[in-house]
Amino acid sequence: MAQRSDEVKAVEQVDKRLMVGGRWRDASGGATFAVEDPSTGEALCEVADASREDAFAALDAAAGAQASWAARAPRERGEILRRGFEILMERQDELALLMTLEMGKPLAEARGEIAYAAEFLRWFSEEAVRVSGGYATSPDGKSRFLIMKRPVGPSMLITPWNFPMAMGTRKIGPAVAAGCTMVLKPAQQTPLCALALAGILEEAGLPEGVLSVLPTTDPGGVTEPLLRDGRIRKVSFTGSTGVGRTLLEQSSEQVLRTSMELGGNAPFLVFGDADLDAAVEGAMQAKMRNIGEACTAANRFYVHESVAAEFSRRLGERMGALSVGRGTEDGVQVGPLIDARAREKVQRLVDDAVGRGARVVVGGEAAEGPGYFYRPTVLENVSQESDMYATEIFGPVAPVSVFSTDDEALSAANDTEYGLVSYVYTSDVTRALRVSEALETGMVGLNQGIVSNPAAPFGGVKHSGLGREGGTVGIEEFLDTKYVGIGGLGTV
Template sequence: MCRRVLPLVFRGGGAPRRGAADDRAPAGGVTLMLTPWNFPAAMITRKLAPALAAGCTALVEPAEDSPLTALHLAALMSRAGLPEGVVSVLTTDRPAELVEVALHDSRVRKVAFTGSTQMGLYLLRQTAERIVNTSLELGGNAPFIVLDDADLDDAVEGALVAKMRNDGQACTAANRFLVQESVASDFAARLSARMAALRMGPGASDSTELGPLVNGRRRDEIAANVSAAVEQGAAVQLGGEVPECPGFFYPATVLTDVPRDSTLGAQEIFGPVASIIPVEHDDDAVAVANDSELGLAAYVSSGDLACGLAVGERLEVGMMGLNRGLVSDPAAPFGG
């Protein structure tokens, strides 16, 4: 099942070696860390630093789509002098089986997971049987609310950051653009023009602004969801078709008049698709925004800060960006 195990061994000031456990290694219990592919270094280090500071060892299982970053980080920590057995990296394409084995080991005292809600529910069921301390950061379906008093140029720039960071493959990415009806057409036209200008190409190119998706399965799921939304009444303002070129590419896409009960409005897109849903007023926007089980992040664009803050306080989310498209900040908590 596990394709590679990399124990870290470092004794005293000498060279790395393999052998008996180092008596300097922490003994606060083992933390099982399950990390996603989209930010492979940040997701590991964000979990690993507090675990090591608390005196815990760690077993890291990176996503099967991005194992090399984890292995490289482990090698760097070994060179830096981390004692034997403190951090181990296991790569596998069968994570559920790995988790089942690990959670039947009494030494595992903590599970830290970032990923899909479906996998999070599975982990909760598994950890509940042993009452293992668990931290989950699951999927997002972030609303981006544009009120009629917003500066639309600023709103579009914020929307571009919130939507297109990592090609939309981020848990904090804006999914549902809830735009007041009086400015919905204007906003859609400006956002479409801005997204149409993005240069699509391979990630290794300096000129690329929109790279490929992580794999063919993700591309096909996005294409199917867009097609379903169109069948339900959404209109394609930009993109909407898989390009005829090698690679797992999907174009920057803007859909207008997206039905509120469509698949695009109900689940995480994880791709470069902006779904615009017209709303009547701020109360309507808040109601639609909160009609979701995924409450990680939200965005509000308004020309009136007091009004924008008032709307933000009514949103059932963990993070809110007001007139900005990036919610992560070193000085602020992260989570939903």
Template structure:
């Protein structure tokens, strides 16, 4: 029962309103648990706790913070199977994907345990005045972390770890579809030595009112959000009221380009990973696959063969390769996008339907000959649907790839490194996968350009999102 309550000031508590909501297993549509739903007074309690805890935490040495985070990595790594099972239960993702996410999530604690001791500053001599310029990084303040349902563990640790490494306290609002994984992380942090009040978790069915209330509090200095661009824009407007530091990882519409000189086996496997990792429910998922016409037929044949081997089933069943989508709304959107593309001339090479029975399943689908006016070319699919078009001219395909308001990630496959790197530099995306279908790495700066977001998570940049630069002009 306690792991389904709110987590405030190191304690498991009911919400002030006593309200609760159900969490559903998308594989069978059954209720897994009833979770406490936070209200505004709960948010005030969390803010008070975070303020007290941060006053002490920021004064701890970087090495102390580092060792706490390293213990969190060790403890979470020992419980990967437990977290993977929870992820599969509430999110639906296949067991192998869930294990991958849990391991990836733990890695953020290890990476930022190492970065915690490297918040470096500078001392220089002002050329004109002769004063010394001292520059240092300081904790920015309490962070509000808003995480999505598609990666219920990793999107939380990717924000918690750098915040704690920087010396900040946090309040986390996990998605209502998947709160259990984040709540289950709290005993790990307690055992690792994270002080009471430093990390607070507030699931809720009223996210708009709760988030607005927290963001209006002057003690909040950072808002870190992963989710849709439309919600991100609202948060940015609200952040302006308190001039909060925003870190926004928003939507995507990733192109994947396969040139005629690509290694076909590498390209097929890379496209499979870029499309089907997390069932396509990822902002990094390949949304548009562009194949040079000289290799298009062979690629499609091999790609369809690869996709056709996937077995649908309950996410917790280790024999399943593909679990369900997270809810009925998501499956309905995927089905609509497929129907629209087919009505406009796309060819169904594989799949293209929702199987009967309980659970929000949709079959792995491959569409070729997709026209430019199909909605799936312009809208993020967020499902197991590979959308394929062909090209002949390099400059033309670069223009087509860039023809989107989003700029999170792109993928390029070619054995000609001169050509490949030239194409990468012309692509208007914050990240590019070159001859590989996975770009996410705790040691790399994850983030996009245009309407895909602001700031970076991971790498050396991740901790800076929770720090402010202070300059001291000194004479001696």
């Protein structure tokens, strides 16, 4: 009963209305929609359902507040983010429970995401005061170059359901630090974390007008008119490549600055000289973080023929020993997938691979009971022609194939339109550098299964996106560069 009481309290504490320009209000017309618990299939609550009218109210607020917000001292903007960081960490447990209820990941992992999310606020609180320009003499000595940085302006932020708090702070952090106002549209499946974050930033001192949050069941109807309006000057999106292409088309009309963190199809390479214990541990991290529902998740395992059988056996033992269940329960390590459609997709991909000759080492089927659970799965001898090698699995399935030569492994790894992240396990320094340079991805995990870090530039190449989030370059995505040429000074 105590657990149930905590769950009810976690949901009740969140304001379910829209935040428009820093003020809480019902959706125009009073529309709402249900938020579902993926571990039970039952509704947790109803939240306001934003419309086109609400979207333009949010845009009016963002455009109206932009000039005054940009004029605020960088230190002041940084201190707001720092206070937000502190509040997130103080409420880590209750926010983790909220995340588990609406998204499904186990509590321990949800706590980890809250800490990860908070770090983006801390990181960009420090970057806010480090935005700098430059001054230089022209090569002919006849003029001077003055380089200035200014906020790009009102920004549309669109976040996914799989990391509902961290993807919010990864975008809000640099936007606040740079001096941009924002309209945030969270995923329909997970609006509660975004609304909770908005309340925390309000408490931390974010002025009215700077942030609006618009949960909606009509994402296209809410975002497209704003992108075509002309007052939004930046769009930052994390989600599927298909939706990213659509947003790029819509953004082209007003020539908007864009950041696109899109789909992945990460290869995980294990060479014959790898530390196999470390490789299996890294595989567990790269595959099972967030139940496999991550763009950085290892999607294709290529293992050298000399260690493939042993690797598959060890990985199967580790995956098979994981506890599956509702994320709020003690000891649970694997929660549900986000919805029935996601589980059906995973099963279809597994069935296709098995039909093409793959062998199930462990798992391979949905778990019983309510909710959208799928058993952790390892497949070996997976054909390169299998659908899962061309599709982001987004589930707890590790398909293993065998390679003989380095060139064979690299060719297979790069044989995809995506290029977000790769993972490499080897003890040979020369091979490590050669392979890392040859992989066509924006990030490489070398002898490690996690690459995400607020202090590092996150992003991909090819169809995995444009721009970078985090690191020292993350704030640049929300800044314009202005050059002033100064004449009449002569030579020095």
